[in-house]
Amino acid sequence: MTTATHTSSAMIATKGLTFAYAEDPVLRDVSLNFQAGEFTGVIGPNGSGKSTLLKLIGGILPSPSETVFFKNRELNRYRKKDLAISIAWIPQEKQIAFSFKVIDIVLMGRHPYLSPLSFEGEDDYQIAQAAMKQTQVLEFADRSFNEISGGEKQRVMIASAISQKPEVMLLDEPTSALDIKYQIEILNILRQLNERENKSLILAMHDLHLASKFCKRLVLLKEGQVFCEGPPAEVLQKEILEEVYEVKVKIFKDDEDGSLLVVPERL
C-alpha cells in the first residue's frame, strides 16, 4: 500500500501532524524525524504539546491518518502488540488502584509477548530480573508498588518498559517530580540504555539544564508548533528562549561538559 508508507530513513516520522482534543489544536502541522539511536529531548512551555506529541508517537492517542510513521509504515496499521514490542511509552510515576507488587508491574512489560490464558515463563522472569537489576529495583521486587518512593516508582516503570524490549522508549517528564539525586540516577540509566543498547529515546522535559546535559538533540515546541530543533547549544539560545518562554533569561555554560544553565534574568 503506497498510501500508507512514507519513505525516509527516519525510524519515527511525523508528517504535518495536527491534533485536537476538542476544538483548538494542541499540535499544529508538526513534521519531525527521529533517527534510530537518538537521544532527543522535547522541550517547551506548559501546554505546548510535549505530552500529546509523545502520546501520539506512542499510539496512546489515535493519530489522524497519514501523520505518524514508524519505520515508514503508518502507526495505525500496526497490531497493538507489535507496536508495543517496538515502542514503549512511560508515564510519570503515580499511585495505582490496587496493591500490585513491583515484580507484577515489571512483568506486565512482557504482556505483548504472551498469548491469552498463558502465564509468564522462566524467560520472562529472567528478563524482568535483568531489567530490575539494571534500574536497581531488584530489592523492592516483592514490595507493593504504592509503598515505594517516587524515584523508585519511576525506576520500576522504566524496568517494566525495558522488559518490553522495545526499540524506542518515550518518557513523559521522567524527572520532573523528583529531587536532584533521583533525576541524575534516572537520566544516567537512560543514557546507558541509549549508549550501550542503542535504544532510541524521546523525553518530554521541563528542566532545560538536564535536557542540555543528557540529550543530543532538542525539539522546542511553542503553542503546538515546532519552534526550532537541533543540538542543545543551537536551541538553547537567549533570543529563542526569550521569545518562546516570554521571560528574560541569562544562560551560563558549564565548562566541564558544555551543558547550559538557563536562569531568569531577574525575579
Place this chain on the structure above:
Amino acid sequence: MSEFNPSIMSSRKFATGIGVFFLIFLATLIITPLIGPTSIDLGKALSGGIDAADNVDANILFLARLPRIFLGAVTGAALSVTGAVFQALLRNDLAAPFTLGVSSGASFGAVIAISLNLNFTFLGISTLSIAAFAGALGTMYLVFGLVKTRHGDFPTSILLLAGVTANFFFASMVMFIHYMSDFTQSFQIVRWLMGGLDITDYQTVWSICPLLVLGIGGLIYVSRDLNLISAGVQSAMSRGVDVVRTQKIGFILASLITGTVVAISGPIGFVGLIVPHIVRLLVGPDLRLLIPGSMFFGASFLILCDTVGRTLIAPAEIPVGVITAMLGGPFFVWLLKRQHKRGKV
C-alpha cells in the same frame, strides 16, 4: 547481589490458589445441605428406590435444600466474579456489580411484571425473571448508549455517572409502581427487592448456567488484559492491550452475567463487593487468580449466608439479601476505615 525469589504468579501458585478455594466450595456443598431446621438422615435420603411421596428426608434434601443451594452457588459465583471485574475496570475497589444500574433496571422489569399480574412460565422460566432480564438488558443499552469512545479512550467516569443516574431513575420508578400497587402486589414487590434463593426446581438453575459459563469463561480469557487495565489505562495501551475492546468485552459480559442472576435471585447486594475484597486480601489483585477464586469463594459465601437465613429464626426464613446487607454495611465501614488509614480516601 540479592537473591531473586519474589512471590510470583506461576501456573503452580495459580493451581494451589484455585485448589484451596475449590476445596472450600466443595466442603460447603457437602455440609450445608445437612444443616436446617429439620435434621435429615442422609442414608435414608439417598437410599435406593426413592418414592418421592413418602421419603421425607429425600424430599427435604432434593426438593427443598439442593435447588436452593445450587442457585446460591451460581448467584454467589456470578456476582463475585462481576464485582471483581467491575472493580478492575473502574479502578475502584468500592465498585460493585450493581454500580452501573443493571440491578435497578432488572427490578424495574420485575416490578412491572408483578403489577401487570404476569404470572406464567415460558420455557421453564417465570415471566418475572424474563421481565427482569429484559429490564437489565434495557438498562445496559441505555447506559452504554450514553458513552461514546473518544480519542481511543472509553470514558469510564461518564459510564459510572450514567450508571448512578440509571440507579436513581429506576429506583424512583419502582417506588412509584410500588405505591400504585395493591396489597398482594406490594408484598411481592418488597419480597423480590430483598432478593432470595427459594426455588424448588432445578430447571431454573440449569437454564442460566450456559450463559454464566460463557460469560465467566470470556472474562477469564481477557483476565491478563484486565490486570493491565486495572493498573492504568494508558500504560496498558503502551503494553499492547486493546483497551477499548477489552473494556467493552468486560463491561458487557459482566453486566450480562449480573442481569442473568439478578433476574432469577433478585438484587442480592454486597456479595459482589465483599467477596472480591476478601479474595484480593488473600491472593492479591491478579485477576487470573482473583476471578476463579472469587467464583468459588462467592459461591460458598452466598450458600453460607442463605444457610444462616434458613436456620436463624426457623421455621421462618430470612431472605438471603437481608443477611448479606446486614453483613455488608459494617464491612463497608471497615473497608473505608482501612483505606483511610492507608491514606487512600
